[in-house]
Amino acid sequence: MVAVSAKINDHEPTNKLVFSSLEEELRDYAMKNDVPIIQDDGLAMLESIIRIKRPKKILEIGCAIGYSAIRMAKVIGSEIYTIERNQDMYNEAIKNIKKASLEDKIHVFYKDALEAFDLVSNETFDMIFIDAAKAQYMKFFNLYTPLLSEHGVVVCDNMEFHGLVEALDNNEEYMSYSRSVRGIIRKMARFHDELLAKEDFDTTLFEVGDGIAISVKK
Numbered sequence: 001m002v003a004v005s006a007k008i009n010d011h012e013p014t015n016k017l018v019f020s021s022l023e024e025e026l027r028d029y030a031m032k033n034d035v036p037i038i039q040d041d042g043l044a045m046l047e048s049i050i051r052i053k054r055p056k057k058i059l060e061i062g063c064a065i066g067y068s069a070i071r072m073a074k075v076i077g078s079e080i081y082t083i084e085r086n087q088d089m090y091n092e093a094i095k096n097i098k099k100a101s102l103e104d105k106i107h108v109f110y111k112d113a114l115e116a117f118d119l120v121s122n123e124t125f126d127m128i129f130i131d132a133a134k135a136q137y138m139k140f141f142n143l144y145t146p147l148l149s150e151h152g153v154v155v156c157d158n159m160e161f162h163g164l165v166e167a168l169d170n171n172e173e174y175m176s177y178s179r180s181v182r183g184i185i186r187k188m189a190r191f192h193d194e195l196l197a198k199e200d201f202d203t204t205l206f207e208v209g210d211g212i213a214i215s216v217k218k
Contacts, residue, residue: 017044022099026067035089037067038131038157042209046129046155049214050075053153055126057081061113061140062132066093066106072129073105080105081120083132085112117143124149131157135187138194145201145217152217154201159192159211 017040019027030037038046046068050058055078060069063084073080084090090110097106109119113132126149130140137156145154192213195203201215 022096023067023070026065026096030065030067035064037064039209042157042212043068043071045206045208045212047071047075049153049155050078050127053127057123057125058127058129059120059125059144059147061128061130061144063093063108064089066096066108068129068131069093069106070097070100070102073102077105081107081109081123083109083111083113083116113140114143120147123147126152128154130154134158135184137188137191141195148217150217154215156213157210159188159205159213
């Protein structure tokens, strides 16, 4: 177990991002339609991890409109399996992946990730990227990590939940949020602790974007 926190958000990403015209369209669509996509510095880190680990197969929990799946598939040609539970987002993802001519590299499943294990249970993944319902992160982690290859890596985005996890240290601020938001804050804080306590993974938390956890299987 390694419980490390690294603050690198004050520096430029090591991987300068360049976006295709389609990716610019997706970024614009996400902004206009309040679709959560990974922040640029988080994306730069994710792509750097892919270059270092060179995963043949990546499982993504939370496809949304296909933005991160498209980016990941293009780094070194990894095969992506991605799960999305929202019908509209799934339809957008299918359309966008086709536009990117990546249908042979990206496999999208329309299903709640908590019910989708059987769809991918015969696969072995070198990387898992979790960017879905925040309250379910621990369930996602425990459900899918048995499919992880030796020394595989799990990347979790939004570990700071828009900076709100820190609100637990300020009771007045914490109580100012709705009951549902407070519930997510508590679950994300618990996930922090449980993730760092896992003896079969070495985990590092990075203050990049909205917070990223990198867990490497021992």
